Amino acid sequence: MFRSFWENLTIKQKLAITAWLFLAIPIIFYITIRFYPTYEAFYVSFMKWNLLGAKKYIGFKNYIRIWGDEDFWIVLWNTIKYAIIGVPISLLISFTVAYYLNEIRFGHQTIRALYFIPFLTTAVAMAWVWRWFYQPMPIGYFNIMLSWIGIPQQPFLRSVEQALYSVMAPAVWAGLGFQIVIFIAGLRAIPKSHFEAAEIDGAGRLQILREIILPALKPTTIFLIIISTIGFLRIFDQVYTMSEDSAGGPLNATKPLVLMIYDFAFDEFKLGRASALTVILFLLLLFVSILQLWLARNRYAKK
Amino acid sequence: MEEKLKNIKLYLFSIFGSLFIFSSISANAVEIEYWQYEYGARVEAIDKLIANFQSANPDITIKHTYFPYADYRKKVAIAVAAGDGPDLVQLYYGWLNDYRDTGLIQPLPKDVFSHDDIESNFFKMVSAMKADGDYWGLPTAVRSLALFYNNDLLKEAGLSGPPETLDDMVNYAKKLTKRDGSGNLIQEGMAFDGGIGQTHHFFREVLVRHFGGKPFSDDGQKVTYNDAAGAKALKYLTDFEKTHKTTQNGFMNRGQDAFAAGKVGLYIDGSFRISKFKKAEGLNFSISELPGHNGTRYNFSSFWANALSSKAEGAKKDAAAKFLKYLTSDEAMQIWLDTVGELPAKPSVALVDENKQHPLYGPFIRGLDYATATTFVSEKPQRQSIVDAYDMVVLQDVSPEDALAKVVKKEQELFDDFFGN
Numbered sequence: 001m002f003r004s005f006w007e008n009l010t011i012k013q014k015l016a017i018t019a020w021l022f023l024a025i026p027i028i029f030y031i032t033i034r035f036y037p038t039y040e041a042f043y044v045s046f047m048k049w050n051l052l053g054a055k056k057y058i059g060f061k062n063y064i065r066i067w068g069d070e071d072f073w074i075v076l077w078n079t080i081k082y083a084i085i086g087v088p089i090s091l092l093i094s095f096t097v098a099y100y101l102n103e104i105r106f107g108h109q110t111i112r113a114l115y116f117i118p119f120l121t122t123a124v125a126m127a128w129v130w131r132w133f134y135q136p137m138p139i140g141y142f143n144i145m146l147s148w149i150g151i152p153q154q155p156f157l158r159s160v161e162q163a164l165y166s167v168m169a170p171a172v173w174a175g176l177g178f179q180i181v182i183f184i185a186g187l188r189a190i191p192k193s194h195f196e197a198a199e200i201d202g203a204g205r206l207q208i209l210r211e212i213i214l215p216a217l218k219p220t221t222i223f224l225i226i227i228s229t230i231g232f233l234r235i236f237d238q239v240y241t242m243s244e245d246s247a248g249g250p251l252n253a254t255k256p257l258v259l260m261i262y263d264f265a266f267d268e269f270k271l272g273r274a275s276a277l278t279v280i281l282f283l284l285l286l287f288v289s290i291l292q293l294w295l296a297r298n299r300y301a302k303k
Numbered sequence: 304m305e306e307k308l309k310n311i312k313l314y315l316f317s318i319f320g321s322l323f324i325f326s327s328i329s330a331n332a333v334e335i336e337y338w339q340y341e342y343g344a345r346v347e348a349i350d351k352l353i354a355n356f357q358s359a360n361p362d363i364t365i366k367h368t369y370f371p372y373a374d375y376r377k378k379v380a381i382a383v384a385a386g387d388g389p390d391l392v393q394l395y396y397g398w399l400n401d402y403r404d405t406g407l408i409q410p411l412p413k414d415v416f417s418h419d420d421i422e423s424n425f426f427k428m429v430s431a432m433k434a435d436g437d438y439w440g441l442p443t444a445v446r447s448l449a450l451f452y453n454n455d456l457l458k459e460a461g462l463s464g465p466p467e468t469l470d471d472m473v474n475y476a477k478k479l480t481k482r483d484g485s486g487n488l489i490q491e492g493m494a495f496d497g498g499i500g501q502t503h504h505f506f507r508e509v510l511v512r513h514f515g516g517k518p519f520s521d522d523g524q525k526v527t528y529n530d531a532a533g534a535k536a537l538k539y540l541t542d543f544e545k546t547h548k549t550t551q552n553g554f555m556n557r558g559q560d561a562f563a564a565g566k567v568g569l570y571i572d573g574s575f576r577i578s579k580f581k582k583a584e585g586l587n588f589s590i591s592e593l594p595g596h597n598g599t600r601y602n603f604s605s606f607w608a609n610a611l612s613s614k615a616e617g618a619k620k621d622a623a624a625k626f627l628k629y630l631t632s633d634e635a636m637q638i639w640l641d642t643v644g645e646l647p648a649k650p651s652v653a654l655v656d657e658n659k660q661h662p663l664y665g666p667f668i669r670g671l672d673y674a675t676a677t678t679f680v681s682e683k684p685q686r687q688s689i690v691d692a693y694d695m696v697v698l699q700d701v702s703p704e705d706a707l708a709k710v711v712k713k714e715q716e717l718f719d720d721f722f723g724n
Contacts, residue, residue, distance in 0.1 A: 051384045052406040136554055137487045153487060158553055160698050244553075245499050246373075247687060250694045266377040267683055269405050 038282070045276035050269045062276035071252055072260070072277075079257045082168060083232040083288075090172040090179060090228060091221070097176070098183030099213075112180065119177035127241035130170040131157065134242075157242060160253045167254045171238050175231060179224050186220035187213065222296045229288055233281070234258055257281050333622040334364040335615070338379060338389035339607075340372040344578055348642035355638075356629050363622045383407045383612050390615035390623040393607050396431050397682035399439055400721065408610040410437035415624045424649050428604050428676040440610030441631045444645030445653075446573045447604045447670040448501055448509070450594065451580065454587045456490070456568045465569075465591035469513060469539065472569065472594045476549040479568030492549035493569040494558030495540065497697075498690030501572055501603070502540070505593075506689055508603035508675050510536035513596040523678050524722050529704075529711035537703040541696040552697075562588075573605075574667040577644045592666045604674035606648065640664070646671065680721045688714045 009017070045062055047055040066072050101111060118126065133141045134156035143153045156166045190213065198208050236258040240246045248255025257277060265274035337353070339345060346369050353365045368389065370378065376398065382388030384407075394402055402408045421429065421438055432440045450472075452465050460479050466472040476492035483489050495502050507518040507528065516532025519525065528536075543550050555561035562570040563583040571593065580588055593602055609630050615623045629635060636647035640658075646668055647653040658668050679685055688710040695706040 050405045051380060135556065136551055138489065139555055147485065147487070158698070160694075244497065245687075245690070247690070249690065250698055251691055266380070268681065269380060269401070 041275045041278050041282075043275075044271055045279045047272045047275075049271040051271055055272075058272070062272045065273065066276055066280070071255075074252050075248075075255050075257055075260045078164060078253070078255055079233055079235075079284075081164060082171070082235050082256060083229050085165075086168050086172055086232040086235075087225060087228050090175050091224060093172070094176050094179035094224075095183055095217075095221075098180045098187060099209075101180065102184055102187045112184070115180050116177035118174045121174070123174060123237035124241050126170055126174060127238045130166075130238075131242045134166055157244075157254075158250060160251055163243070163250060163253045167235075167238050167242050170242075171232065171235055175228055179228065182220060182224055183217070186217045190216045218296075222292065226289060226292050229292070230285055233285060233288065236262070257284075332362050332364060333618050334366060335390040335619050335622050335626065336366045336368060336388070337391045337626070338368050339393040340375040341369040342372070344643040345369075348639050351638055351642065352630060352635055355634075356626055359629075360622075360625065363625065365626060379612075380405065380407060383614055386614065388614060389612050390619050391609055391627060392612050393609055394440065395682065396440075396442070396606050396608050396676065397679035397685075399432060399434065399608075400680055401682075402610070403434060403439060404721075406613055408439055409613045409615070410439055411441065411611065411627070412620075412624055413437075415628060416441065424651065426604075426648055426650060426653075426671060428606070428674065429648060431676045431678055432608055440608030441627065442606035442608045442648045443630050443635055444639045444643065445604055445606040445648045445671065446575060446645055447602050447667045447674045448505060448571055448573055448593055449590050449666040449670055450592070451562060451570045451572060451576070451588055451590055453562070453565060453568055454589055455565070460568070465589070466594050468594050469510075469596045473542075473547060476543060476569060477547055480547075480549040488548075488551050488554055489566070491551070491554055491558070491561055491567045492547075493543055494550050494554070494561055494567045495543055495552070495571075496558050497552045498686065498693045500558065502693075503686050503689035504603040504605070504677065505571055506536060506540055507677055509593060509601045510539055512601045512675075513599070514539070518677065524718055526711045526714045526718060529707040533707050534703040537692060537696060537707060541693055541703070545697050562586075574644050574646060574664060577663050590663055590666045592670055600670075600673050602670040602674035604671060604676045606676070680718055684717055685714060 006014070044055065046057060046059060048058045048061075049055040097115060101108060101115075104111075132139065135143070136153055136155075136158075137143050137147065140156075142156065146152070146154060155162060157163050194212050194216070195208065198212055203211070233256075235256050239248055239254050239256055239259050240262075243249050243254050246259075248259045258281070261274050261277045261281070264270045264277065337349065339349060346367075349367055349369075353367055357363065357365065379388060379392055379394075392408070394408070416438060418438065421441065425441070426445055428445065429442060432438055432442075450465055456479055457463070457465075457475075460475075462475060462478060466475045472493065478492065479490065480488070480492035481490035498506070511518050511528045511533050514532040514535040516528055516530055516536065518528045520527050544552060550558075555564060555566060558567060558570050559572060559576060559579065561567045563580055563586060565583075565586050577590075580586055593600065609627050611620060611623050611627070631648070633647075633649065633652050636649060636652045639645055640647055644664070646664065647658075652658075653668055653671065659665055661668070692703075692706040692710045695701040695709070696703055701709075
């Protein structure tokens with residue numbers, strides 16, 4: 001029966017079926033390890049569940065409790081701070097480095113590799129090293145260096161005000177390598193003729209930067225903004241490693257959403273509440289991505 | 304060629320032969336899994352106990368699994384939830400309610416562990432493992448707190464003998480603190496790690512009681528340390544960092560590391576820390592009972608219990624119970640004390656003169672007499688309460704009263720959730 005069905009098909013249909021057979025593999029893969037768990041998270045977010053017992057439907061109670069939890073608002077604000085401060089700083093540094101690195105030939109490869117290595121290093125190992133850098137005297141390098149130039153010791157990770165930035169620093173540093181490489185690729189893709197034309201017209205360096213390089217790098221920049229915003233909104237390893245007891249302290253000053261999800265899920269076994277938080281994070285990421293894509297599209301339309 | 308064939312035949316024969324022998328053994332053999340966290344001496348002790356047990360019970364095999372403490376709770380929970388994991392598991396007594404509530408463990412069978420036997424032979428604090436009329440686990444060893452002090456630093460500061468009262472301890476701490484020319488701390492008089500380590504226990508069960516309060520109501524359902532006594536206790540604790548400046552959270556990583564490096568005068572910890580300090584080169588330390596106040600002494604005791612996971616059934620459950628019986632025998636307790644340095648869980652083994660007068664274990668064992676074990680609803684968030692209260696006072700200049708009011712409100716919500724109020 002199958003044989004006769006197959007033989008009655010046109011070549012076009014046969015090709016389509018063959019193609020779909022191959023495509024089915026990644027589709028099934030995605031459905032089982034991506035979409036199904038995502039669906040499950042939405043489902044569990046309306047349940048009370050402790051991982052072992054039966055799930056109990058409780059409506060929007062998880063969301064209501066999250067709304068009324070003052071820690072959630074601190075944590076949400078922390079998460080946003082990581083992104084809105086971390087992204088511009090890291091893009092500014094990586095663009096500056098890429099811009100100058102692109103101009104030099106001598107040692108170009110070595111310097112680029114040096115910037116790229118942190119990106120390849122395990123976040124946890126790196127965060128541990130930074131954690132030691134931030135220690136008070138006589139161990140912490142940063143405080144030792146400050147004392148050389150006569151600046152009083154800083155508490156860094158032990159301060160409610162400084163801790164978030166202290167955790168952000170290694171995260172920015174680790175992301176630089178990737179961003180620099182993408183920026184350099186973008187810079188190299190600008191046709192030489194543009195620069196030659198500008199020179200003939202007598203444009204200065206700043207003008208070339210403003211009128212040619214930055215507009216030409218817009219797609220690259222937008223790509224990096226989206227990628228690194230998502231990265232910072234999902235920050236976890238650095239905080240988990242660098243805060244005392246992995247608690248996101250002191251006094252929740254460094255705790256991001258993902259750590260809160262992790263604590264609810266695997267310390268308190270409140271899977272429902274944790275799922276509700278993942279849904280919130282999902283919506284936040286979705287909103288940011290759509291917003292940025294929309295902004296990008298608008299600008300192109302104007303040009 | 305023929306030679307080769309012969310070899311192959313022999314080879315196959317031996318494989319099938321051994322398979323046959325193996326299967327005939329495993330027909331009535333039971334293999335159970337024992338899980339604990341990774342800590343050199345504990346692993347060594349359990350290996351020793353398993354070897355002893357297996358030679359007495361050849362039909363039972365015990366697979367010993369251990370991994371870093373950081374992931375311990377999560378791995379156990381996830382493994383048991385997935386129908387995998389240990390038959391017999393070690394858990395911190397403060398996690399009992401968590402574990403019971405999530406169905407990770409089952410009650411001990413009454414026919415093997417009679418309540419009369421437990422209640423007349425073990426230390427009173429083991430009752431923390433009793434809930435809903437059942438015992439849910441038993442310890443091999445218990446712990447208490449004591450004061451470690453650095454003999455050389457005390458001598459250098461002209462102090463003889465350890466501080467005997469809370470007020471003494473402050474004076475000692477001030478005399479033992481050293482700073483360099485620009486005012487940076489180079490030696491801690493008395494080290495505390497914010498609220499982590501044993502500090503939160505010391506606060507709850509020792510300081511609060513010394514200043515006339517009680518951490519929790521008698522029925523265990525109300526958090527009661529946010530009163531005048533609690534505030535005094537929190538002030539006493541935070542003053543070491545804030546006012547007397549004899550300690551700095553994070554100095555040389557942790558108090559125990561700084562003490563091991565000979566940079567701390569006084570430090571409070573459990574008996575399990577002895578082995579670390581014994582290995583520290585050039586460290587000359589002694590141990591005394593925790594200082595008293597107004598003529599009384601308090602202490603905190605805790606323990607890791609062995610419990611049957613909900614996964615263990617039938618023959619495995621019987622085998623696990625049998626091994627647990629051995630783990631809580633007098634012989635196992637003595638092996639544990641000698642290998643790990645934790646105190647036997649039965650007075651009959653612990654409170655013998657030889658142990659009570661022991662220069663290192665003695666102060667801990669004497670402390671068991673007046674020690675209380677906190678009944679936790681959930682240890683981690685309750686520890687976080689003390690850590691946060693400490694940080695509010697030290698980092699944000701909040702008054703002890705306000706700090707306690709804030710954290711206790713949250714802790715009470717946790718209790719209300721648990722007790723269903």
